[in-house]
Amino acid sequence: MGFEDKIRRVVPYVPGEQPKADNIVKLNTNENPYPPSPSVRETLKRFDADSLRLYPDPAASVLVHAIAEYYGLRDEEVFVGVGSDDVLAMCMMTFFNSEMPVLFPDITYSFYDVWAELFRIPYEQIPLDDAFHIVPGDYLKPNGGIIFPNPNAPTGSLLPLDTVRSIAAGSPDSVVIVDEAYVDFGGESALPLIREFPNVVVVQTFSKSRSAAGLRIGYAMADASLIRYLNDVKYSFNSYTMNRLTIEAGAACIRDEAYFRSCCEKIMATRERTTAALRDMGFRVEDSAANFVFASHPGVMGRYIFEYLKTRNIYVRWWDKPRISSYLRITIGTDRQMDILLDALRDYLGAVPS
């Protein structure tokens, strides 16, 4: 047995392209088209670079406290990580530690099964219905845990809080993780449920609604005892994951409520306008509560539109996967970016430019 046989082989997650060219319309990774709060820039300007010689606070207390304060929680109820990917991976590693299958939708964030494979967690993918909605009753079976995004990705479809509550109530013997990466664009957070259920974890991120994908901040909110288990695993893995710059910039970011609200509102307005325009062109567009829309055209295969848009320097997301291969996931950018997209689609579909 050579050293190669002792190496773990995994099929890696393939993130959306990050083309390095300027001058592209980048609507493929659900980034926010607006820059982060000006307070982030100010914080970085004031930052004492000499302090980088020291390790950061392993508890990232300044950031944890800013998040707790924002949501009216105690610091002990908040866990932070390097993007919600880090937080979700730690959650799965910590909370899904049984022999029973973890449940998540078949069409959902494509990292869940990658993590389950990596951590050797048994899992079962529960099909969405034909309208691409989660069927809450399907989750009422013995399980090792439940995880789903709300709004779901890549569909953008939202479960109302009562439905999320019913899923949590149906699995008192497992941890239920609600991945709310996109909740600020019109969804209702399950955060109140952490008071009702000791087994509910709500995960959010700075990468979408707070315009800070480049900072890498995600967070989990739950009963203090769950947060403690999460921290124990995190400290066993890497004590110092949040660097000094991120801790300071992140705290400044979440304190700027007015700016955050105004960005979210602009994106929601642009989303509604874009949805209407796409439907006018004959696209089927799911109702979205996220900063993206999920759209297919009855006349043209998703792949063709995807490839055509690339030739126009417009990047959207398309998956060569069962059930969704006719769809495109289109991030909501600025109004101007969406106009460029819509014009390109009109050209492609041969419709008369408006």
Place this chain on the structure above:
Amino acid sequence: MGFEDKIRRVVPYVPGEQPKADNIVKLNTNENPYPPSPSVRETLKRFDADSLRLYPDPAASVLVHAIAEYYGLRDEEVFVGVGSDDVLAMCMMTFFNSEMPVLFPDITYSFYDVWAELFRIPYEQIPLDDAFHIVPGDYLKPNGGIIFPNPNAPTGSLLPLDTVRSIAAGSPDSVVIVDEAYVDFGGESALPLIREFPNVVVVQTFSKSRSAAGLRIGYAMADASLIRYLNDVKYSFNSYTMNRLTIEAGAACIRDEAYFRSCCEKIMATRERTTAALRDMGFRVEDSAANFVFASHPGVMGRYIFEYLKTRNIYVRWWDKPRISSYLRITIGTDRQMDILLDALRDYLGAVPS
């Protein structure tokens, strides 16, 4: 079986204290007393905060390239992570994936056994000899992998390159990881061995010699095929771990060779002076090739000295562990910091102040 039974319980690694008070002499976590290269400050000043709305380059190409260029490697031979803890954890998860025990010293970096437990990797701790040295012959047995720091922590003792080569040569069927967190303070890197052995991985960090513990950058250098496996696992875990600020600041940091050399030289000179002064006071001090010394006093228990120093606002590291409980690990700070320490020790030991 309730949800609590499905939760993974770990005994977390306890990092050295990060006291938040000013006005302390912090010699407990092997930070560099000198600030990072001025080019880091300049890079942060020039940094475009608006770009934080976008995800970072998942491959951190700018930083990978700067590191590769520095060492005369190809980019494909370099892997970067969030501190060497992240890199070492990924290495263990990737390369130590067999049923055979992984070997590491009994007295060593205290994270190795924590990771082995977390990833359920069988392991065997090989005792150092009575002089606290690694005995290379002890590693000549069937194993699932080998990992050791060189210089070793917390002893600071160095293996010559030929000895490291003999350990690598003795285990062609396992991956051998040389953790060189402290190598820049007088050690000889095993980097040339990655050309001789396809199974050797060399890990280094920006946290000690490059004065950037607060940035969180570690890196692995190895044959391109090993780096590819490592990246596959990393991308399965979290695609975007290095944030935009870190990538830019890190690249600037490693390019400033003159500043780096001068800091390392100052620390080595201070270490030699401190070692001599401690020996004059009756301490037994191991020869150190790191930015810390490992010292015990025949007359006083380590714990007492440790507690006394805290009352003087001086923090060093002490472990309540077999074999080393009489020792203190003392980070090398500035000359002035070491003078404060030495004065306090003289007071404590009742010696005449020099």
